[in-house]
Amino acid sequence: MKEKEIETMRNSFKTVVNKRRSILEDPQTKKLQEKVRSIRKEAIKNNKKLLKIAENSFKTNDIDYFYADDDKEAQNIIYDIITSENLEKSDFQLIAKSKSNTLGEIAISKYLKSKGFEVVETDLGDRILQLKGENNKPTHPTGPASHLNVEEIANIVNNAMNKSNKDVNNNHENIIIPPEPKAIMETVRGDVLEKIAKSQIGISGSNAVAAEDGSLVFIHNEGNISLISLMKTHIIVVGIDKFVKTIEDAISIAKLETIYATGSKITSYINIVSGPSKTADIEKKLLKNMYGAEKVVVIILDNGRSRAIAEAQETMYCIGCGSCIVSCPVYNAVGNEFGFNNYLGGRGIAMSKFIEDDNISYDSGLYMCTLCGLCRFNCPVSIPTSEIIEKLRFSSKNNGFYPKIHEKFKNNIKEKGSPY
Numbered sequence: 052m053k054e055k056e057i058e059t060m061r062n063s064f065k066t067v068v069n070k071r072r073s074i075l076e077d078p079q080t081k082k083l084q085e086k087v088r089s090i091r092k093e094a095i096k097n098n099k100k101l102l103k104i105a106e107n108s109f110k111t112n113d114i115d116y117f118y119a120d121d122d123k124e125a126q127n128i129i130y131d132i133i134t135s136e137n138l139e140k141s142d143f144q145l146i147a148k149s150k151s152n153t154l155g156e157i158a159i160s161k162y163l164k165s166k167g168f169e170v171v172e173t174d175l176g177d178r179i180l181q182l183k184g185e186n187n188k189p190t191h192p193t194g195p196a197s198h199l200n201v202e203e204i205a206n207i208v209n210n211a212m213n214k215s216n217k218d219v220n221n222n223h224e225n226i227i228i229p230p231e232p233k234a235i236m237e238t239v240r241g242d243v244l245e246k247i248a249k250s251q252i253g254i255s256g257s258n259a260v261a262a263e264d265g266s267l268v269f270i271h272n273e274g275n276i277s278l279i280s281l282m283k284t285h286i287i288v289v290g291i292d293k294f295v296k297t298i299e300d301a302i303s304i305a306k307l308e309t310i311y312a313t314g315s316k317i318t319s320y321i322n323i324v325s326g327p328s329k330t331a332d333i334e335k336k337l338l339k340n341m342y343g344a345e346k347v348v349v350i351i352l353d354n355g356r357s358r359a360i361a362e363a364q365e366t367m368y369c370i371g372c373g374s375c376i377v378s379c380p381v382y383n384a385v386g387n388e389f390g391f392n393n394y395l396g397g398r399g400i401a402m403s404k405f406i407e408d409d410n411i412s413y414d415s416g417l418y419m420c421t422l423c424g425l426c427r428f429n430c431p432v433s434i435p436t437s438e439i440i441e442k443l444r445f446s447s448k449n450n451g452f453y454p455k456i457h458e459k460f461k462n463n464i465k466e467k468g469s470p471y
């Protein structure tokens with residue numbers, strides 16, 4: 052990342068920290084925090100049992116579901132769902148997507164593009180990064196474009212819009228959107244709405260899944276997930292770790308995630324999807340397909356999570372608020388090169404070991420962490436990331452992945468009593 056981007060990112064983080072300061076002191080937040088930690092602990096401990104319960108609930112609720120062992124399997128399942136739809140190609144060529152780390156993990160946009168589909172990000176921050184095209188890794192799980200200032204964003208949007216107009220009409224006049232947040236928002240909104248108007252497939256992640264109720268919870272401020280849930284088919288990709296017992300548990304997680312990620316008590320929208328659209332308003336006869344999705348499909352992704360649960364259970368307590376990176380001294384110094392894929396910071400590096408291997412974990416910054424423990428201190432569910440990283444270093448060292456200078460220091464200490 053450029054120095055200027057890191058500085059903008061730090062300023063965005065400061066805004067969140069200042070905004071949430073008083074709400075974090077609220078005894079109600081502390082109570083919620085304890086409750087959510089125990090929900091996450093129980094959920095991970097009983098993960099297999101919860102998945103079984105969810106399977107039955109999904110069947111009852113008329114939700115289709117599939118298991119995917121890894122990213123490739125998830126991609127193939129999604130491709131099969133999309134192409135099995137009885138639609139004209141023009142109707143399913145464009146897919147509306149919402150922000151999701153899990154979708155980033157399986158690189159769904161890149162995959163679908165390689166298959167000839169156009170994926171449109173509906174979240175403003177993600178759409179800005181999509182229009183940027185290059186070096187567009189997010190810098191925060193809920194504020195992906197936190198590192199870009201308004202001038203840079205206006206440039207990105209202007210360049211992208213004018214390029215796409217030129218592709219359609221060579222004689223077009225360049226539009227110039229001023230570097231003002233409202234003007235940028237309105238331009239992107241108009242463009243996205245126009246694009247997804249004909250889309251029949253929406254794809255999203257989910258913040259938490261209630262196994263007993265067979266319900267998927269989504270939090271958002273923009274209203275974009277509401278649009279996605281109204282498309283003919285709504286595909287939802289969730290990690291096995293997202294399953295909790297009840298809808299009350301899922302909402303508690305969504306609430307705490309909002310507080311830690313944004314400093315607000317609640318998002319503008321909490322959507323709960325518990326099945327396809329239906330009505331029984333005529334003689335109590337059940338009819339499917341009223342306004343919302345005709346088909347809801349859940350893809351339950353493992354991709355190393357079972358291994359993480361077995362070897363470093365607390366890694367999977369994460370609720371995805373991004374608070375750990377906001378406080379991390381390394382992340383604040385180097386930005387998103389400290390992390391793996393969409394999983395940023397120390398916890399992201401822990402994930403890389405289980406999603407990929409020691410090699411990727413080493414390359415993602417396993418040895419960049421200072422082990423200061425600030426992330427645990429600022430984590431709503433107290434994930435002991437520095438301890439997890441220490442354990443991962445041990446296994447990575449045994450597999451030959453460690454900074455070679457450390458070996459020199461070790462030998463020097465042995466031979467000369469000093470590292471130098």
Ligand code: SF4
Pocket residue numbers: 375378379380381382396397398419420421422423424425426427436437
């Ligand atoms: S322990 Fe590592 S990952 Fe956590 S805040 Fe410190 S430097 Fe960042």
